[in-house]
Amino acid sequence: MTSKHNVLNARNKKRDKKSALQRRRRHRENLICPTHNVPMKMCHTQFGDRWNCSVKGCDVSCWSGHTSTPADIRTRKLRNQCHDVFDPLWKNGGWSRETAYSKLAEFMQVSQKDCHIGYFNAEQCERATQWALQQRDNHNTKGK
Numbered sequence: 001m002t003s004k005h006n007v008l009n010a011r012n013k014k015r016d017k018k019s020a021l022q023r024r025r026r027h028r029e030n031l032i033c034p035t036h037n038v039p040m041k042m043c044h045t046q047f048g049d050r051w052n053c054s055v056k057g058c059d060v061s062c063w064s065g066h067t068s069t070p071a072d073i074r075t076r077k078l079r080n081q082c083h084d085v086f087d088p089l090w091k092n093g094g095w096s097r098e099t100a101y102s103k104l105a106e107f108m109q110v111s112q113k114d115c116h117i118g119y120f121n122a123e124q125c126e127r128a129t130q131w132a133l134q135q136r137d138n139h140n141t142k143g144k
Helices: 003-029 073-091 097-108 122-141
Strands: 040-045 048-053 061-063
Touching: 073 097, 073 122, 097 122
Parallel strands: none
Antiparallel strands: 040 048, 048 061
């Protein structure tokens, strides 16, 4: 491959990455609070952009990125609890990340593409947490 082709490939990758970022931003600009059905507003924090419901006192929010949806405080806490139990399965439980999410997707009956804890509602988080606890317990009892 010539250096001209390398430069063109690098430009295309940069353009593709930029357009993907623009698509995500456009997507986030249209976030609607599921509780009040009003547009959510973005605020900048030290941790990144966060979208909040514009209705005073509403706790629905969402971080920027493409792997979460707006959620109330209860659902966000359940998502965090789910990650606390699920993530060790692939971080130090002997499974790869891909395998862990594949197994979770099968259990939750969602596609692998849509299997993000940040997409789950409260009930799905509770189910996924129970499943992850069972997997952890099964893994810990093997070989004993």
